[in-house]
Amino acid sequence: MTRVATFEVHYTRLIDRDGRPTQPLPPLAEDRDAMVEMYRAMVLTRTFDTRAIALQRTGRLGTYASSLGQEAIAVGVGVAMTPADVLLPYARDHGAQLLRGVTLTELFLFWGGDERGSNFATPRQDFPVTVPIATHLPHAAGAAMAFKLRGERRAAVCLCGDGATSKGDFYEGLNLAGVWQVPAVFVVCNNAWAISMPRAAQTAAETLAQKAFAAGMSCEQVDGNDVVAVRIAMEAALTRARAGEGPHLIEAITYRLADHTTADDASRYRDDEVVGAHWEDDPIKRIKAYLVDQMDWSKEEEEAVIAACSVEVEAAAEAYLAIPPQPVEAIFDFMYETLPTDLAAQRDALLKEVTRRG
Amino acid sequence: MTRVATFEVHYTRLIDRDGRPTQPLPPLAEDRDAMVEMYRAMVLTRTFDTRAIALQRTGRLGTYASSLGQEAIAVGVGVAMTPADVLLPYARDHGAQLLRGVTLTELFLFWGGDERGSNFATPRQDFPVTVPIATHLPHAAGAAMAFKLRGERRAAVCLCGDGATSKGDFYEGLNLAGVWQVPAVFVVCNNAWAISMPRAAQTAAETLAQKAFAAGMSCEQVDGNDVVAVRIAMEAALTRARAGEGPHLIEAITYRLADHTTADDASRYRDDEVVGAHWEDDPIKRIKAYLVDQMDWSKEEEEAVIAACSVEVEAAAEAYLAIPPQPVEAIFDFMYETLPTDLAAQRDALLKEVTRRG
């Protein structure tokens, strides 16, 4: 018996749940502006989240997927990317989308059930949220291949959940990215649940990171509630990817503090107490503690951030609510570049019907 | 950075290409009858193979997938199984099917383009050859789950090629088997090619065995041209699986000495010389060398085996050629348990047409 291959998975946490460094920190952690930027982005994300849920509860938004508790991942990813990179988000990446330039109003519009919410003004090349789980990993491999073929120093960044790692598309996407050595970074947001299914019911794999070994890809685990750890890992992976050193997978470990969506009632399948305990790991609490302890974050500054985020979200919500639906014929727009004859006939029929109905 | 998981892949070869033991051998290798049984099964497989190709070349068989060079895997697997286990073969597992009880005539019939070739008299519960690559791994997980649910000490054995390891079904099947901890053994026949695609073009993974890590499954590599190594690994895996200790994956390394199928011309994409070199690893040559060196295998015995296999295959080929096609209405048989009305009408129409044509 000969040993022919060995593999290791490593885990990184830089700042603990109380905001204390667990090891010497990178320069980033000394950069007050950078830290505040991330904090603010996380607060903004959560403010959006709260407002979205309120809108949904009052019938003014559709079913909504909260990112409560996992803001550090989206934000750590979003800040690490450059505008030239391309994001392929999953449904809880509001934080990353906002940092990329998608507006709050556009996010509301998307979750409000309006196709225009995916036609954001910036970033034009980012993908819309992918709803069928894990089906976007193949797109990420393809988009990254495009960068490679054109010799561009850009990377595709693709996020998904722990549940997504069970799906064939996840694996086929990773495997292709591996064999083509494309500039892609995959982030698994392991929030411990896929609706009611605990992480252990998805797979017997000890870590989700190790799924990358099946694709010959490097990987690591990070504390997904530690925005600094997420960002540092992302920046390193992106630098390597853009330099042609191949794709990478990051498993970011967090916890879904919210119900799966506004259509879910998590109390059916998990104990409130367990969830409560996970609030100790709240990524926002953690970075705030760090700011307060290490960077003299003041009460005034805190209040200013909270207030600014509220104002911003409120204005966006109002702007969203003021947007009338698309005209009815928009149903037929963008099915093809030019409307085929038989579709044109259906469009006419609909318009006639609408006119008749008045 | 903390190390949270480590993995190793090991490789086993017991008998080298010249038939010499590479390490102390298990009792099996001392058991002349057992060794001869495996040798004979491999020779029979190859004899069948040669005859099948000849029949195809003369238009009396359909497109055929040769198992030339990988007889040790199918035979090692076939002898390790008990009748109660269930085989889910891929297209080059003739050797295993024969050992399970499928007759040579049934094999010819299958490859001759007749559905009855998959309705073998024994073993009634084995699956037919699966043509869409890797789609049978999910079936193996399901069948093995059936054994587990009924508390039966049986295992599902599922084989596939190296190309198959790229497909989502492969991964989803492994992952489910892992998380359900079902009695299944997966064998990847790594014959270095998937039609024209070399192993390195399938995946960046250093070994195919390691794909099991993604499913939290144990795994190993064996020399797939060493029938003893294959059988020993299989027996151990089957014993563990039947005892409820979970699934296992074996990567058996071999080489496709033949064209992909009779419809392929491998000289378009690989050098004859490289192929020639791999004949040194011929699994039949190896076990024969072992028999001769270690077990006084005589020329007479050798000739007897060859002759017996020829006679057997010849008789089967003749039996096959004598089997008339199914009656035309068999097209409609077995679509549903009972024929729906509209199908019955179509059946009547076909029969009328056939009668009219005379």
Added chain:
Amino acid sequence: MAELTLVQAVNAALAQAMEEDERVLVLGEDVGVDGGVFRATDGLLDRFGPTRVFDTPLAETVVAGAAIGLAAQGFRPVAEIQFMGFMYSTLDQMISHAARLRWRTRGRLTCPMVLRAPYGGGIRAIEHHSESTEALFAQIPGLRVVIPSAPNRAYGLLLNAIRCPDPVVFLEPKRIYRTIREEVALGTAVAPLDSCFVLNEGRDLTLVSWGASVIETMAVAETLSRDGIGAEVIDVGTLRPLDSATILRSVEKTGRCVIVHEAARTGGFGGEIAARLADEGLLFLQAPVKRVTGYDTVIPLPRLEHHYLPSTDRILTAAREVLAFE
């Protein structure tokens, strides 16, 4: 007898099937503790335990594929896919294996499984959660495709689907999961798998529909009846195998037919029905066969979705057009 909604009827049929046959298993994402995202499997885990009801990883291909393996081994798996929009990755397994295992082995191995999913629009859901692509399955030889439109029929059809030795795709119109309550005769399975249901008799016009659209279709029949027009309403409970005899008989009587379904028109299963009329029923037809359907587009997101679904208004317009035809 019990007053049940459609989703409760599904739940009751599952429980009944599990009760009467221990080979029946329920599997899928979140079907266990959670009882399914629509609660169709609610309580089954408690009642039948974890060897009869089990959650699967998030991987629809292997949900279907493992069900095939279980079925080939003699179980009767009933697998749930959370939404029809996530059934597409089961198609390969359903087409290449479920539909063919019996055929391929000349009856040696069979595949008595049911693949259930909620389908259709009208619940203001996000993308992919409102699909009506039943024709994808209904065109596959070897599959049975069943769609109930009321609690009682849902109960009977599902029970028969589970008892059926062939693979069945069972699509549940989720828009009406909880909108109707009906007496359901528990324990009996009166709704056969191979015939259409005539919900209303009439001599002037045949309205053919299935799924949630049956509700609007019935409403139109009622409106018409107030004008003294008798519309025969046929609920195609089983799309495959299709009982075209019932439809033909009706059109022979009425001479006029409108087909109503939520799915996009082109390639929708209404085309198959109209085609059979254009062949075997041509001589009966006194007016063009109209289809009132979803448009040939993606079903819009909630803000425009209601324009897409066949409304009573659109059905009525088509009906009057067909009736006026001379």
Added chain:
Amino acid sequence: MAELTLVQAVNAALAQAMEEDERVLVLGEDVGVDGGVFRATDGLLDRFGPTRVFDTPLAETVVAGAAIGLAAQGFRPVAEIQFMGFMYSTLDQMISHAARLRWRTRGRLTCPMVLRAPYGGGIRAIEHHSESTEALFAQIPGLRVVIPSAPNRAYGLLLNAIRCPDPVVFLEPKRIYRTIREEVALGTAVAPLDSCFVLNEGRDLTLVSWGASVIETMAVAETLSRDGIGAEVIDVGTLRPLDSATILRSVEKTGRCVIVHEAARTGGFGGEIAARLADEGLLFLQAPVKRVTGYDTVIPLPRLEHHYLPSTDRILTAAREVLAFE
């Protein structure tokens, strides 16, 4: 001009497209050194190099999915699936993404890709290698589905498919890959993507077909013409979007129609055509619309396969039946 077989025409169109637009890429299993299992991509790797032509792992979902990613990024990928029977695992990507990327983003991202595959029976292949399930794709809003039936049209249609800004499923009738040679006008793409081809004019009967069945259909037209019967033969080169106007115009003239395709009848795309006739063309019809198709079964393995495919005999019988109808 060159005398080419259908598969050579496909090859020539690929080369031409790659020549004229460097965004065109060719990918798939064995498309590189091997030149594809049917040699459709033969020589392209040599000519355009490994950054334009690349092999993929054995994984159809990601072949389609990566093509979508490439297309969204401005490339024009032409992906090959080796046989239509292995396209089923692309359906989710094609339905959920390729067909909708433009729609979903209101035109921000588009998906100009082509998914090619040989299809159909008659080559005595093993199971899954003889499928004709074009209706699966033809029912999906947002996709274009194109099927050539001769070298010249294959060349023009493929070139137009590659130039098309929408996703196109391009199915090649492999039974006639090498059976016909025809002059192909290289460099020009005369076959438009949105209209049927009238191959033969006639006043007595309309025969509608596509793919390899066009050959038998033309043969029947010839037989009929010897009896003085004029059969108009329409090759539906593009199933979606369907040019029903050409078919309607023809049936208006002839009053009789037979539709011929290899796919199983129920849910096959012939039903859509017959349904349009039953609506918009009802007044023209002087006889039932007959469909000569594969049976509603799995296509048999080689030993019985020839009974399954629509033969000239079956087409002729149906044609005479329709002609005799009063």
